[in-house]
Amino acid sequence: MSMKIAVLLHSGAGGSGVVATELGLCFAKLGNEVHFVADRVPFRLTELSQENVFFHKVESMTYPLFDAPLTTLAEASKLAELIEELGIDIVHAHYAVPHATAAVLARDMVRCDKKPVVITTLHGTDVTLIGLDRAYLRTTQYSIEHSDIVTAVSQYLAEYTTAEMNVERVINVIYNAVDLERFKPRELASLRLKYAHPDEKILIHVSNFRRLKRVEDVIKVFAKVSNEIGSRLLMVGDGPERHKAFELASKLGISGRVSFLGSFPRVEDVLAISDLFLLLSEKESFGLSALEAMASGVPVLATNIGGIPEVVKDGSSGFLHDVGDIENMATSAIKLLSDPKLHKKFADYARYCAASKFNEAVILPEYQKIYAQALTLRNGRAKR
Numbered sequence: 001m002s003m004k005i006a007v008l009l010h011s012g013a014g015g016s017g018v019v020a021t022e023l024g025l026c027f028a029k030l031g032n033e034v035h036f037v038a039d040r041v042p043f044r045l046t047e048l049s050q051e052n053v054f055f056h057k058v059e060s061m062t063y064p065l066f067d068a069p070l071t072t073l074a075e076a077s078k079l080a081e082l083i084e085e086l087g088i089d090i091v092h093a094h095y096a097v098p099h100a101t102a103a104v105l106a107r108d109m110v111r112c113d114k115k116p117v118v119i120t121t122l123h124g125t126d127v128t129l130i131g132l133d134r135a136y137l138r139t140t141q142y143s144i145e146h147s148d149i150v151t152a153v154s155q156y157l158a159e160y161t162t163a164e165m166n167v168e169r170v171i172n173v174i175y176n177a178v179d180l181e182r183f184k185p186r187e188l189a190s191l192r193l194k195y196a197h198p199d200e201k202i203l204i205h206v207s208n209f210r211r212l213k214r215v216e217d218v219i220k221v222f223a224k225v226s227n228e229i230g231s232r233l234l235m236v237g238d239g240p241e242r243h244k245a246f247e248l249a250s251k252l253g254i255s256g257r258v259s260f261l262g263s264f265p266r267v268e269d270v271l272a273i274s275d276l277f278l279l280l281s282e283k284e285s286f287g288l289s290a291l292e293a294m295a296s297g298v299p300v301l302a303t304n305i306g307g308i309p310e311v312v313k314d315g316s317s318g319f320l321h322d323v324g325d326i327e328n329m330a331t332s333a334i335k336l337l338s339d340p341k342l343h344k345k346f347a348d349y350a351r352y353c354a355a356s357k358f359n360e361a362v363i364l365p366e367y368q369k370i371y372a373q374a375l376t377l378r379n380g381r382a383k384r
């Protein structure tokens with residue numbers, strides 16, 4: 001049976017927006033009507049031409065009395081209108097704040113019998129950073145507790161939410177999926193030559209350059225690696241800490257070997273030409289960028305925190321180290337990059353894990369089960 005689904009998401013570059021968009025598009029391909037609701041068109045939403053995919057812009061009113069627009073209220077009002085006009089069955093809120101809050105508010109205030117079911121997917125800092133901040137704690141707890149169904153992108157995040165947020169409810173773990181056609185090992189010789197000589201290795205980091213990504217550690221590790229091995233570093237993305245990474249590279253005298261590519265839209269291409277992916281964050285509930293690298297056949301050097309060990313297997317698809325352990329990180333990177341046989345083994349296993357555990361064909365049915373459960377809930381509600 002076809003459903004009407006509203007998806008609330010962050011539209012800027014970020015893993016939760018990618019997951020929300022791709023999942024929504026998968027459900028549209030299955031014949032459902034999918035309505036994306038955000039302040040601007042989500043950056044990965046490229047299929048608006050599909051007739052059953054819609055985008056609804058949340059307009060916030062500015063008023064001199066307010067320091068900032070009241071976006072959560074505007075989102076809830078917009079969603080309530082859509083629910084009443086279109087008869088939305090399921091609202092899927094990606095990221096607890098503010099989307100779960102807006103979704104719960106809209107569900108509760110709509111003037112119709114057939115209230116939709118709210119599914120909230122927890123992604124990471126919505127719980128581990130923002131949600132736990134005193135300024136948002138009670139609202140985040142309330143929004144999670146009053147969602148009809150809750151999912152989290154890793155076992156770590158589910159357990160953390162229960163323990164640290166003190167919320168008592170079932171949290172279903174559904175891992176993020178990766179598009180194996182888009183992210184796959186490929187020979188892109190001319191692109192590779194653009195960034196490195198044939199005998200050089202390419203290391204890569206992709207993120208939104210926030211403090212928790214520890215981009216300076218990426219530069220420090222690369223400085224040690226490039227002392228031993230002819231190599232280049234690609235820094236992909238943009239964000240508040242980019243200038244620090246740039247300045248450190250200059251200070252260490254390696255800026256000629258580091259390319260800052262900004263928000264490169266075809267990240268799958270630069271991943272395909274890379275030999276090692278670096279994700280050295282201090283918080284990471286899953287690490288979608290690492291998974292995209294693995295699907296591209298690129299081993300990962302990462303920190304052993306949060307949900308990363310559920311994605312990257314230490315000693316098989318990459319190496320995991322303590323946050324800030326630059327010395328051992330560099331040693332592992334050098335070991336992998338200087339042994340072609342070992343590198344091939346890791347690269348193949350990385351792709352194998354992405355294809356077997358995080359394949360859309362494996363993950364989508366898990367969401368389908370959750371959506372079916374949601375429909376049953378909604379039908380029960382409608383009979384009352």
Ligand code: GMT
Pocket residue numbers: 010013014015016017019123124125126153176212283284285286287288289
């Ligand atoms: O929570 C965030 O910091 C933002 C979010 C995003 O939109 O990029 O990232 C989180 O969700 C991703 C998708 O589920 C995960 O892959 C990231 O690990 C997670 N980030 C953190 O936990 C820091």
